[in-house]
Amino acid sequence: MMDSSPPVGVCLDMCPRRERQDRERQGRLHQYELQKDQRTCKGPRGRGRPIADPKKTVKEYSRPAAGKELSCPMDLRPPGILAKTVQYLLMDVCSRVNFRDLLSLAKTYSFVFDRLRAVRQDLIVQRIRGHGAALVLEGSLGFLLCAPYLVRDLPLADYDEVLHSAQVRESFAELIEYYKDGGEFPRQAEFQALLLLYNLGNMDTIHRALQLPWEVRQSPHVRLAIDINKAHLENNWVRLFRLVSRLNCLQACAFYRHLSNSRHKALCTLIHGYSSRNGRFPLDLLTRLIALDNSSLATEMCNKRGQAVTAGEQPSVLFLKAALKDVKPESPGKEINLVEQKKGKASWAEVMIGEDQVIKDVARSDQRL
Template identity: 45%
Template sequence: MSRKWRGEPGLCSPSSGRASSRHKGERWNELSEPRGTCTRMCPDRELRQREAQRRLHRFEMVPGTEKDPRPRGDPARAVKEYSRPAAGKNCTRACDLRPPSVLLDTVCYLIDRIAASPALQPWTEVYDFVFDRLRSVRQDMIIQRASGAECVAVLEMTVRFLLYASYRLRDEPLRLYDPRINNTHLQESLSWLLDCYSQGQHPCQAEMQALDLLYNLGSTRALQHALELPERVRGAPEVCLALAVNRAYLESNPVRLLRLARRLDFLQSCALHHHLGACCRDLLLFYSHGYSSRNCRYPLPKLAEILTLEEPQAAQLCQAHGVAVDGAWVVFSKASYTEPRSEDLRSLQFRQLVDSKQGGRTVAAVIHGCT
């Protein structure tokens, strides 16, 4: 199934215009798709310009010059920043474009040396830097209409980074992290990646298809796309598990959904995380009707186990929904149930379902997809 890819603002999508260009011959096609010749992560011209304008990020400066009147840029650390296309600006110069192999090396540098570095803090600043530079990488790929294994590898790491960031930064204030912007770029990268998969076989396809299903839980588009996959992908264990989670969601079965969520790995749990609050809300709503009785008491430890929350947090969640908690017992009543504030759902900490699954894996291992 072909998926519509929106692409970066002001740029054409990788597939737009291909049908018409075929009629104009291969020569026209070669001229319309520039090939990058820049072998560094940041073109020399841009590095000199940003150095003169004092627009270098501290992660790009020569160590020891950070406090100088004009810090010097380190060619081994500087990375081309994203630049919005502007009228009269030529963004197709070969010397300013990095070929796919260099783009892949750039992304590996951003993940291994920046995102995964314990010495670079705060992580919100790390995220901002990596997010912008990954956006620049995708911009270079779009201009060159890049495709193939290197393009797929770049998009896979981009998707994993944005998914990981969506969980790690979930409690940060809006001025430091905007989940809507992160979601927009994650959806666009996923859409582009899944479109690339339709052109050949790739070893991580099942993993990414499962992440798409879990992140877009309940989406008819995502479900239809998954059901139309080749059997070798649709029958993969991770895709089957994601389809089962999706089915539990569509059947309004939060107990089964939470039970299945225990079997997800760390990154899959990060993808599902933003749906878990609504899942807990639905469970309390159903229990408030099913166990609504003056003489009925439900054990709080059992409810916390089902919700995969610690008992104090489960009790706090119940009270936010108008459900009374009497010591170690929960008193459900359909008359007292109320819809909670969104803040009460966002503050939930699913340590058992998410955090504990990372184990000893580093950020680099998570984003590279290492098991």
């Protein structure tokens, strides 16, 4: 009978030696994986080619294919090395990116996204579960949740929203299964809340949240996320945005995908509710109610939907539902109040990785895992 036990990884580098040598020979190294002094070695035609830095080279994602071996122990990394890899990708690679340079941002995003897929693949092949696997996925999800906000200005060719969303959903599904196994997971409440915010209004997600252990369900993170979902289902947009203003930076990034649509629905509700030829709705109040950064953005939203905005010392909006135009929600943009100010002085890498000291402890001692 065939042995059904999963393989156990023994690779102690972020990239297996065999892969590193193959990619070096084939010229498939990423710029983040090269020797600092750009040393080269001669290729098959006598041309120089870049040399890989073993401390920077990271295993790339490999699609499963017929006849392709993915379970060789020498090519698989144990949990401690996977945790170290996640920490390196976030704290070293992401911390160096210039977010104003779209080319640099695109290269960094594609590199980190691909290498995190390989990390999750190693977890799956080895069937790793428990505390160590949860730490790895929690760090990966930190990046996956923040990335859509950070790459919002990238062209479609550099950011595949469908593929990215699939990775988020699959990572969350695996992480939740680890939590179900029982054990001590210090960040379980935080990530249960992030799932609720990411899947805003999803009844299956809400139903599962209501069945969580009492101490997790009653945590501030989960209670706030459930309240936001409740406000969304009740179309209580004023309450929803009041609650959203209490989210931290990572939570705001998880909610970010729903922000434009929520604002659109909120404004349409206000237009129908306060429609009057003699009434005026203060523009400043509207700006605060739907959590916009300034009144100019509120004016643009109103004008786009056929609503007139009066100028003067106290600008106001003339809501008329008869003039309401059927338009699509605005494309997501930069959010100062809901995201940037919440980040404060922390780097994006620190926001993504969260309690990085926990992952450092795991990386120090692979034997414990």
